[in-house]
Every structure is written in structure tokens, then in C-alpha cells.
Amino acid sequence: MADRVTIVDVAARAGVAISSASSALNNRPGVSEATRLRVRAAADDLRYVPSLRGKSLSSKRAFAVGLVLNRDPDVLESDPFFGGFLGGIVSVLDSHGYALVLQMGEGPEATLDRYRRLAADRRVDGVFLSELVVDDPRIALLDALHLPAVAINADTPFPFPAVRQDHRPAVFELVDYLLGEGHQTIAHVTGPRQYIHARQREDAWRDALTSADVVVGPTVEGDFTFEGGRRAARELLGRVDSPTAVFCGNDLTAIGFMSEAREMGVRIPEDVSVSGYDGIEMGSYFQPMLTTLRTSPHHIGAESARMLVDVVRGAAMEDSTIEPAELIIRGSTSRARTSL
Amino acid sequence: MADRVTIVDVAARAGVAISSASSALNNRPGVSEATRLRVRAAADDLRYVPSLRGKSLSSKRAFAVGLVLNRDPDVLESDPFFGGFLGGIVSVLDSHGYALVLQMGEGPEATLDRYRRLAADRRVDGVFLSELVVDDPRIALLDALHLPAVAINADTPFPFPAVRQDHRPAVFELVDYLLGEGHQTIAHVTGPRQYIHARQREDAWRDALTSADVVVGPTVEGDFTFEGGRRAARELLGRVDSPTAVFCGNDLTAIGFMSEAREMGVRIPEDVSVSGYDGIEMGSYFQPMLTTLRTSPHHIGAESARMLVDVVRGAAMEDSTIEPAELIIRGSTSRARTSL
DNA sequence: TTGAAAGCGCTACCAA
DNA sequence: TTGGTAGCGCTTTCAA
Numbered sequence: 001m002a003d004r005v006t007i008v009d010v011a012a013r014a015g016v017a018i019s020s021a022s023s024a025l026n027n028r029p030g031v032s033e034a035t036r037l038r039v040r041a042a043a044d045d046l047r048y049v050p051s052l053r054g055k056s057l058s059s060k061r062a063f064a065v066g067l068v069l070n071r072d073p074d075v076l077e078s079d080p081f082f083g084g085f086l087g088g089i090v091s092v093l094d095s096h097g098y099a100l101v102l103q104m105g106e107g108p109e110a111t112l113d114r115y116r117r118l119a120a121d122r123r124v125d126g127v128f129l130s131e132l133v134v135d136d137p138r139i140a141l142l143d144a145l146h147l148p149a150v151a152i153n154a155d156t157p158f159p160f161p162a163v164r165q166d167h168r169p170a171v172f173e174l175v176d177y178l179l180g181e182g183h184q185t186i187a188h189v190t191g192p193r194q195y196i197h198a199r200q201r202e203d204a205w206r207d208a209l210t211s212a213d214v215v216v217g218p219t220v221e222g223d224f225t226f227e228g229g230r231r232a233a234r235e236l237l238g239r240v241d242s243p244t245a246v247f248c249g250n251d252l253t254a255i256g257f258m259s260e261a262r263e264m265g266v267r268i269p270e271d272v273s274v275s276g277y278d279g280i281e282m283g284s285y286f287q288p289m290l291t292t293l294r295t296s297p298h299h300i301g302a303e304s305a306r307m308l309v310d311v312v313r314g315a316a317m318e319d320s321t322i323e324p325a326e327l328i329i330r331g332s333t334s335r336a337r338t339s340l
Numbered sequence: 341m342a343d344r345v346t347i348v349d350v351a352a353r354a355g356v357a358i359s360s361a362s363s364a365l366n367n368r369p370g371v372s373e374a375t376r377l378r379v380r381a382a383a384d385d386l387r388y389v390p391s392l393r394g395k396s397l398s399s400k401r402a403f404a405v406g407l408v409l410n411r412d413p414d415v416l417e418s419d420p421f422f423g424g425f426l427g428g429i430v431s432v433l434d435s436h437g438y439a440l441v442l443q444m445g446e447g448p449e450a451t452l453d454r455y456r457r458l459a460a461d462r463r464v465d466g467v468f469l470s471e472l473v474v475d476d477p478r479i480a481l482l483d484a485l486h487l488p489a490v491a492i493n494a495d496t497p498f499p500f501p502a503v504r505q506d507h508r509p510a511v512f513e514l515v516d517y518l519l520g521e522g523h524q525t526i527a528h529v530t531g532p533r534q535y536i537h538a539r540q541r542e543d544a545w546r547d548a549l550t551s552a553d554v555v556v557g558p559t560v561e562g563d564f565t566f567e568g569g570r571r572a573a574r575e576l577l578g579r580v581d582s583p584t585a586v587f588c589g590n591d592l593t594a595i596g597f598m599s600e601a602r603e604m605g606v607r608i609p610e611d612v613s614v615s616g617y618d619g620i621e622m623g624s625y626f627q628p629m630l631t632t633l634r635t636s637p638h639h640i641g642a643e644s645a646r647m648l649v650d651v652v653r654g655a656a657m658e659d660s661t662i663e664p665a666e667l668i669i670r671g672s673t674s675r676a677r678t679s680l
Numbered sequence: 681t682t683g684a685a686a687g688c689g690c691t692a693c694c695a696a
Numbered sequence: 697t698t699g700g701t702a703g704c705g706c707t708t709t710c711a712a
Binding site: 004019028059 | 689690
């Protein structure tokens with residue numbers, strides 16, 4: 001393969017200095033229009049592609065951002081949120097010439113190490129901060145590492161710019177709908193309570209009931225998994241005062257809940273109305289189909305990528321809120337059973 | 341933040357030349373043991389972390405590899421294969437100091453562009469080649485771009501080193517098992533036939549029937565989706581000579597098939613035995629649970645990453661085969677119905 | 681075995 | 697507005 005065309009070649013062909021060529025190509029001021037055009041033409045002729053490596057070294061930027069998933073590497077397999085999220089991220093990054101570096105850490109310490117390494121290697125210019133937990137140790141770390149970040153569904157206020165999808169209106173809508181259908185006891189299966197988004201959903205559910213002057217139903221702490229949903233069903237449906245409706249922290253949990261309920265001989269929605277959160281495809285694979293609050297992983301990913309690119313370019317960003325989650329009523333919820 | 345510690349600092353502290361420091365740190369010959377130790381100590385004292393950028397520029401390597409998914413960005417959401425696959429990849433790359441750059445292209449041409457860009461930017465040292473199609477245009481492109489690659493489940497022979505999980509034994513086992521249960525007509529719902537792995541599964545199914553001297557059942561071309569499975573069910577179960585068993589190209593298809601069958605009043609497994617391919621978690625969320633051929637996405641990912649790292653380091657690799665797919669018999673298959 | 685110096689390809693500063 | 701040049705941090709060649 002012929003030697004790579006460099007800016008030296010372009011400058012030579014255009015008959016200008018390297019520095020002028022650089023300025024011209026990067027649309028920096030201080031170059032006459034004539035020169036700019038000449039350099040452009042030369043670059044085109046030579047099919048010049050700037051070297052990311054040279055650029056990186058001298059400009060001290062990586063033109064890449066990182067995403068570290070704090071998870072068992074195989075959880076991605078069962079959590080469909082990340083597919084859309086990743087898709088949204090890369091589609092935006094791509095159009096800005098940025099790349100996504102994907103990392104995974106099993107357990108909190110391993111995850112922190114990934115960030116340390118990304119920073120030490122200067123592998124990325126910034127990172128996404130997702131799946132936030134209470135007192136998340138990554139906040140202090142990123143701060144110490146001087147690594148710019150954009151948070152996803154963070155609490156407010158938050159030390160980094162954040163993109164949020166408002167979940168509250170939809171949760172309120174769901175609760176109102178269930179109350180309207182005659183449900184008196186609406187239970188909630190939470191996610192792991194260290195997760196901020198798990199708490200946000202629980203809080204919204206509680207607030208919705210409280211503001212409707214209805215007694216707050218029982219809760220079970222789940223873990224956002226199918227199996228966790230099954231456990232929750234055994235726990236909630238075994239009791240005499242079992243709820244007539246349950247709002248699960250995510251769809252996977254709701255699906256597990258329905259599965260176990262069915263095995264216990266509890267009918268859905270006749271005996272218990274079940275709803276989830278996420279709006280994953282899988283929810284429509286079951287009969288009855290799952291009532292859920294649909295989020296927009298792709299959009300969240302795209303918006304956070306847009307923000308992160310701005311942030312690493314030095315723009316001061318304010319938080320961004322995308323369209324709220326949306327209530328999707330389907331077959332798994334209906335009027336409350338009248339007799340216990 | 342203090343200025344970054346560079347190799348210059350290390351050399352100075354060790355009292356040697358930069359070049360010696362470099363050789364010492366990289367375990368290159370031509371440095372006395374004493375010098376090596378002195379340099380090491382200096383580096384440790386200073387907490388020296390080599391600059392990936394400097395290294396990249398001078399060594400012409402990116403220390404990163406790329407994965408381009410030729411998909412609708414949101415398909416990741418519904419195809420659980422990639423979660424495990426990604427997990428396997430990053431876990432291995434990580435331990436070698438390599439990073440994964442993730443890209444997505446919607447449609448073949450966009451996908452090719454991603455590769456072109458990765459190559460033009462020298463963003464990666466090599467790429468994974470997954471979801472191969474017949475006469476895959478990426479082969480010629482990568483060749484032209486001089487981009488090393490490792491293929492996943494490629495046909496044999498193949499112009500790039502490949503990692504494969506043998507599917508044939510499990511398909512044969514499945515067919516034998518179904519025949520043993522009295523099934524005479526075993527249908528197959530393929531994946532999109534441009535995909536090599538879709539063809540491989542179909543071929544294995546056909547070969548298994550042929551070698552057992554059983555007439556080859558009907559096929560329907562599916563698309564690896566839930567909806568495709570539903571369509572296939574309508575097509576296959578509507579006919580008078582409807583099969584008593586069906587082998588679906590993947591689990592999602594099988595799940596769709598079961599869903600539609602149920603709605604048509606066809607009982608599973610009493611009226612038709614259904615089996616899939618992949619072994620995704622979701623298959624166990626349904627009643628009856630899905631009989632399937634379980635693959636190892638994580639292992640495939642890990643093995644291909646191991647190979648790719650070797651390849652970009654210049655090792656001539658031979659193909660690698662991981663443990664074969666495994667037959668998991670569950671409730672969705674049973675004895676054939678005796679009367680039509 | 682060691683060290684000096686020339687790149688790698690670009691940016692950015694400063695003089696002209 | 698233009699051009700020369702000194703980095704950025706490392707590898708690698710070639711003398712010493």
C-alpha cells in the first residue's frame with residue numbers, strides 16, 4: 001500500500017505551509033479564502049484523511065467516549081434496555097466522528113478500575129454514567145480523574161450534566177388508571193434499592209398513591225430479574241390480603257411475576273392486574289400482553305451522546321429531559337376482582 | 341493536575357537514555373538487567389503510565405479492535421445473543437489492554453462505510469466479522485483495507501481465521517430425539533437465507549433427516565424474529581399435512597411460533613413439538629419451556645477476541661472450534677400426536 | 681549495552 | 697495572512 005497521505009503532502013501540493021494547511025482544513029480563522037480553497041482542493045485530490053493518531057497526540061483528545069457497564073457481562077443478554085441505548089449512542093457519536101469504547105466491570109471495584117484505566121490511557125474524552133446507585137463512588141472518581149461525564153436518569157441536582165426521561169407522569173397515570181378500575185391495594189415490586197432509578201420508580205408510585213389519598217400498598221424488593229419477579233409473586237400472592245394490582249419495577253420482573261402467578265393458579269388480570277416498566281418487546285410476547293410504561297432507550301442514548309460530545313468539546317451543558325415515559329395499557333391489567 | 345509523567349521523566353530518574361528506558365519497559369533485548377531494574381523502579385516510583393497516544397502514533401497501532409453490527413440499531417434490543425457475545429469479547433480484550441470500539445450500520449452499505457472509516461482513521465487494529473452473509477461484501481473490503489479480521493461461525497474454508505461453534509451434532513441429536521418420539525414430519529423455519537448461519541442450521545436439519553432416511557419436512561423462510569415465527573406458524577399449521585414437530589432457526593422465532601400456535605388453538609407439545617436454537621433465557625420464561633440448542637455467545641465472543649488479539653499482533657492463526665451447541669430438552673417437545 | 685536523534689502526523693505558537 | 701518550528705510521547709535506527 002502506498003504511504004499514507006499526510007498533511008505535509010497536502011501543504012506541498014497546495015504550495016502553502018503545513019500550519020496554513022492545518023488551519024485551512026480545520027476551518028480555523030487566519031487563512032485567506034483563496035488559500036483555504038487551494039488546500040481543500042489539494043486534500044481532495046490526494047484523498048487526504050487526517051490521522052486520528054497524530055491529531056490525538058497533539059490535540060490531547062481521543063475522539064472517543066466510553067461506556068462502562070457495571071454488570072455481569074451476561075446481564076446485557078437479558079436486559080433489553082441496553083440494545084436500544086447503545087444504538088442511540090453510536091448513531092449520534094458516529095455523525096460527530098466519535099467512537100464508542102465499551103467496557104464492562106463485574107462488581108463495583110472492577111467497574112471503577114475500568115474508569116481508572118480509561119482515564120490513565122486517555123482512551124476516551126468522556127464517559128457515560130448510567131445505572132447510578134446511591135452515593136455512587138464513580139462520582140468522586142470521575143471528578144478526581146477529571147473525566148467529563150454525562151449521567152443518565154440521575155437524581156436532581158447532580159454534579160454532572162444529566163439526561164432524564166421523566167417517569168413520574170406515567171406512573172401517576174398508571175396508578176390513576178388502576179384506581180379508576182377499582183383497585184384498592186396496589187403493590188410494588190422494586191428494583192434493587194441501591195439503584196437510583198429503582199428508587200425513583202418506587203417514590204413515584206408511593207407519591208401517586210399518597211396524592212390520591214389511597215393507602216400505600218405493600219412492597220417487595222426485587223432485583224430487576226425474571227426470577228425476582230417470581231419470588232415477589234410468591235411473597236405477595238400468598239397472603240390473605242394479597243393486592244389486586246401490582247406495579248413492577250421493570251418488565252422482566254413483571255413477566256416473572258405473571259409466570260409464577262399463573263403457576264399458583266392466580267389469573268391475570270382477573271385476580272391480579274400486573275404492570276411493568278420499560279416497554280420491552282418481550283412484554284408483548286405473552287398472553288395477556290403486559291401493561292407497561294414505555295421508555296425510549298434509543299432516544300436516551302442518542303440524547304446523552306449528543307450531550308457528551310458537547311461536553312467534551314467544552315460546552316457548558318445544562319440538563320436535558322426527553323419526552324416522558326408513556327403508559328401502554330394492555331391485557332395484563334383490568335378491573336379489580338370484587339371478592340377476595 | 342500535575343503534568344503527566346512521561347518516559348522522559350522515567351529515563352531521567354533512572355539516569356538512562358530515553359531509548360533505553362523504552363527498551364527496558366517493553367522487555368526488549370539489548371538492556372542490561374541492572375538498567376532494566378533501575379528503569380522499572382523509576383517507573384514505579386513515578387507511577388508512570390505509558391501514553392497510549394504516543395505509543396499509537398509511533399508504533400502505528402491503535403490497541404483497539406472494532407465490532408460493527410450490521411443491524412437496525414434497535415435489534416440488539418431483541419436479540420439476546422449480542423449481550424453475551426459482547427461480554428465475552430470485552431472480558432478478553434480488557435486483559436490484553438485492548439479496547440472495543442462498537443459501531444453499527446443500518447443496511448449493508450452503511451455497514452461497509454463503518455469499516456472504511458475505522459480503517460481510514462486507523463481507529464482499530466482489526467475487526468470482528470459476524471453475521472456473515474453469502475458472498476459477504478465485507479470480505480473483499482477488509483482485504484482491500486488491509487484490516488485484519490476474525491470471523492464468527494464462517495463457512496469453511498474462509499479467507500480469514502474463524503471461530504466456530506459446531507451446531508451439527510446438536511441438530512442431529514435433536515432430530516434423532518424427535519424421530520424417536522415418533523415424529524414423521526419435522527418442519528424447519530429458517531432464518532433469512534442470506535445469512536450463513538441460517539443456512540448452516542437448515543443444512544444440518546436437512547442432513548440429519550436425510551441421513552436418517554426420513555423425508556425432509558417443509559420449510560418456511562423466517563427472519564429470526566418473533567413476528568416471523570408467528571407467520572411461520574400460520575403458514576405451517578394451516579395446512580392439512582401440518583408437521584408434528586418444527587425446528588426453528590432461533591429461539592425468538594420458536595417463541596413467536598408457539599405464541600401464534602396457541603392462538604390458533606394448537607396445543608404445544610401435544611399437537612406440535614417446537615424447538616429453537618440459541619438457548620436464550622427467554623425460552624425458559626414460557627410454559628411449556630422451550631426445547632432448544634444452547635450456544636455459548638460469551639464463549640464465542642471470548643474466543644474470537646483471543647484470536648483477534650493474536651492476529652493483530654501478527655500471529656498466524658488457525659481456526660478455532662469451541663464446544664458444540666448442546667441440546668436442551670424441555671416441555672415444548674414430546675411424543676408425536678398419533679392422529680391428525 | 682547505551683545514547684542521540686530522527687521520525688510518527690498533527691496542532692499551536694510566534695515571527696515575519 | 698502566512699510560514700517556520702517546537703512540541704505531543706513514544707519507537708526505532710544507528711553510532712558510539
